[in-house]
Amino acid sequence: MQIDSSFTFVLFGGTGDLSMRKILPALFEAHRAGGMLADSGKIVAVARHASDRADYIRWVNEHVKSHVSKNGVDETAWASFLARIEFINIDLSKAEDFVQLREVIEGLPGIRVFYLATGPSLFVPICRALASVGLNENARIVLEKPLGYDLKSSNAINDAVGEIFTEEQIYRIDHYLGKEPVQNLLALRFGNALFEPLWRREWVESIQITIAEELGVEARGDFYDNTGALRDMVQNHLLQLLSIVAMEPPHSMDSDSVRDEKLRVLRALKPIDPRDIGKVAVRGQYHSGVIRGNAVPAYATEPGVKPDSSTETFVALKVEIENWRWAGVPFFLRTGKRLADRVAEIVVNFRAVPHSALGASALRAGANRLVIRLQPNETIRLYCLAKQPGEGMNLASVHLDLAFDQFFREGQMEAYQRLLLDVINGRLALFVRRDEQEAAWRWVEPILNEWKASIKPPKPYASGTWGPAASSAMLAQHGTCWLEEEN
Template sequence: MVIFGASGDLTERKIVPALYYLSRERLLPPGFSVIGCGRTPFTDDQFRAKMQEAVAEHLQLPAEEKAAFASGFGKGIFYLTGDFSQAAPYEQMKALLDRLDHERGTCGNRLFYLATPPSFFPVTIRQLGAAGLARPKDPSCNWTRIVIEKPFGRDLTSARDLDQTVTEVFNENQVYRIDHYLGKETVQNLLVLRFANGVFEPIWNRRYIDHVQISVAEDLGVENRGSYYEEAGLLRDMIQNHVMQLLSLVAMEPPATFLATAVRDEKAKVLRAIRAIPVERVPEFAVRAQYAEGFARGLKVPAYRAEPKVARDSVTETYAAFKFYIDNWRWADVPFYLRSGKRLAKRASEISIQFRRVPHLLFRDTPSEQIDPNLLAIHIQPDEGISLRFSAKAPGPTMQIRPVVMDFRYGESFGASPPTAYETLLLDCMLGDATLFNREDAVELSWELMDPILTRWKEDGAKGLAFYEAGTWGPAEADKFIKADGRRWQRL
């Protein structure tokens, strides 16, 4: 596996710890080798030591396992220093890959991982092609694949341009566009919940479901990523990829099999059925806001505009809420409310399926409006699990109806916390299973939906940008937005 951008944050926080986890679980072959690439110079030993520290920190390894890392997995780590927008380092890479095939028995399979800033994706892809590294060494027994990190483009045009570059060099079946949300256990479990249980699918439609909410809340601010965030904003960072992926999994039709093509076909069909929001009607369907100063975990925190590397008059959104409709038989007229933000009251991601109210209530003195409708909540993070809210009679001589919850928690039921998403996705990719990766058409369809919103927000500038106090649940405008439909945001 070759990691471009190996001196960066993602490599040490996610990729290498995930690889080590897989190797410890004996899911990687003994000769498995990693070549890290970056401009910052390291020797192999320096880079191994850096990775050892990172793995020890992120997986909280005891001292004896650090030694095991050094004598085992660590021996398979190598480093190449160079500017990978230039051709020269690829010759060195080729020679090293061939040497490792020979010395460590890696047998010619190659996985390239693009963990550089996205502006370097096209040049790296072209250089891989020019160096003859994009095709398997021996197609009859080897594979070559490429993992591309998000963001995949910053609008429809740039996503199409990137796709064109990718497909000029690689075949689509070699390309794995990673969205780590799809590797989370609960996200995969959503498919199991829907399609391995008989009770949910018959009621998973407009006849029984009133609306769906998808919330991805973070309590952190932009930290030291101000310049990245100024370019991206919340919509590009969270909605276009993670949240739209969640939406497509909730709403898709049952695929015939759990094979990549079947699942990805259904996801693309849903995205195609989502009603586009015209530029002139964006304010009816979307709210955007930015955090002002406030409190997080008891500490005073600055406004977004006072964060490092953020313009003092920035209009970048750090919160957004949307309403989408899916124009098909299953979902006609069912609103899907999406919201996500930084510096909210807590870190929580959840999909809430709210069922319709009972049509008539037979219990005297308890009108149906006073009874909370059933709610199926799929908790994605931090406590992965699923809960179902229903009504029960409170003990006592009078008929008092109260909501109660049936709870499934991953930790309690299975005794182990699930691996982070990267382990699952890296293994899938090595096994050639693209089910949980994004396909070109889905990426573009999602951008098609985002483009009018981005256009309108850009035109409007500061006009219509709301503000919310850091550490709260977002702007009052978002509450009004959903209240106008007679609904409210679920408490997370």
């Protein structure tokens, strides 16, 4: 992935957690790899928690190094990376301070990328301040989630930003779309005649998409208590993964062709009748428990969380897509905190053979399935049945692995690294278009509103488990179960 032109990467929130853990490590890995970042490219960090460049570099040395290469840091590459970094201390709430920013970057070459690693309340003020000093031309703006609290607030932010930047300049980032297995899912489906004919209602029994975390809300209690799992994970990450799994083959892999097909999926989601939410949606909240031998507290006792909070930390949904390819196929979405394991995966359960001369094992659910693991290890595994060695026709489940680190010698690219390079290169396919975002909010809002009005609290679940029992019961009604329950 070669970048031919130079760039100026302006990082707002330059001392924030996201910048330290993800953005700067991703830029360093691209720099270290050689040939990915133009030699003349510059990084300009904007923050208030450092006084000058020397102070900021000390901060980066202290907080970023531990998040870069697992095999240690090449000090020569690290020193040359730090040489790319400039720093400016300005007050983001004061538009007049942006004159200083213009003075710093106006002499730097190439496309300007403004990455807003800040709270969403600062998105519009920053964009307006950039426009006030003429920095919205020859520029791209990257917006982190959450982009709004509901459809109305999301539209308000998009309207305001859209007055300053064109849609082609706006990159709404969802890092799950940059993960290697998600890209390989597209290759698997659209590059192989083997899978595409099977990728439909006639051959697929159900699909599960799970994003589970062992961690609780950590130091984000105040933010999370006003957000919840439905807004934080379902409206963006899970619905984006669903649209990738279910989309029709695009005309090409250009940005609008891919996003047009994703949008069609989001618009085909069956609206959830508020009267049916209890049947197709489960919300839960973690209580105290034990994870890997360590006692962890209940959500309601976490710092920043209201003691009587009804915010959900777990969501499970049954989703249907009303089109010819997927009619009648249930999609089960699940996400939660303080669960039994940290895992993100997509499970495609194919239908059993219609008749088996080989015994009942060939007719069992899940005999044939595809598991796309996004984290912690990125793999794609195809399960099928084979004869066990020995006497008789006894079948056993076997699997074929696509383990990327074994098949490809070159190292895998982290999601943020890929997405940041795409921003600099002007590739929009892996970023969320406004109409996609609106369609996702429109589908989620009835659930949000019903839960807000409900007097029933979230269902409790012990930390270190897989969530409320109602989640498993919902799948049992359809004759299936979550993958870990079968194993």
